[in-house]
Amino acid sequence: MKNQLFTAIKLSLACFILLVVIYPLAVLGIAQFTPNKGDVDFVKVRDKIVGARQIGQVFTQNKYFWGRPSAVNYDSGVSGGSNKGPSNPDYIQTVQARRDTFLVHNPGIKASEIPAELLTASGSGLDPHISLQSALVQVARIAKARNHSTEIIQKVVMNSLEKSPAGTPFVNVLELNLALDRL
Structure with missing residues (x-):
């Protein structure tokens, strides 16, 4: 013993x-x-912290690009995704509600054109990036809300592009929205 x-x-x-x-x-x-x-890489505007480059945040106004949904409301202290599987009725209802909200705010877009990442939360719940496709599908809404042409908004998107190590183009939603505010 x-x-x-x-x-x-x-x-x-x-x-x-x-x-x-x-x-x-x-x-x-x-x-x-x-x-x-x-x-943490804090983003400042006029010496005021407006967010962190590595952590997503909620944007719901039509004049801004929307990021990927978060199962933890972008709380970095409790990073994580949902444990609900794709056949879970609550999960299906949540995704359908996100799709319906997106379609209401983006008329002219078909449900089949919405990238899955705009409807489903990431594994960390903190993802600050969206794909180029997810940004481009929102351009018409933002152009209308800001009274700009879609070409101007697309140019802002293209100027904000980054590439993953695999070469996939993506944008940081916070930085993209700040670029819109500078127009």
Whole structure:
């Protein structure tokens, strides 16, 4: 019994050192090689923080691009998705409500033209980006709300494009909306 207790204490100490000391220091060390050294990249407008580049936020006005829905209301403290599967009645109802809302605010768009990412939450619930297709499907609504031509809004989208390591084009919704405000 004494041997088992001593072994349990040694294992607990080893896990503590590995998981509480070594692992966090390793992650912190790796983060030093990222552009912001692991810190949040806050976006400021006139010295006021309006958001963070890495965390999505809600935009519901017609004059703004809408991002991907969040199962956690963009709360970075509880990052995560929904555990509801595609056959869950509550999930189906939620997606249908999002689709119906999108169609009301974007007349002229067919349900089949709405990218799935605008109707379904991401795995983290914090995704700040949308695909080029998701941005372009919203252009007509924003052009009308801002009294601009669709060509001007499309140009803003194209000037805001980034590419994933795989080469897929996407836009950061916060930065795209700030670019609209600068028009």
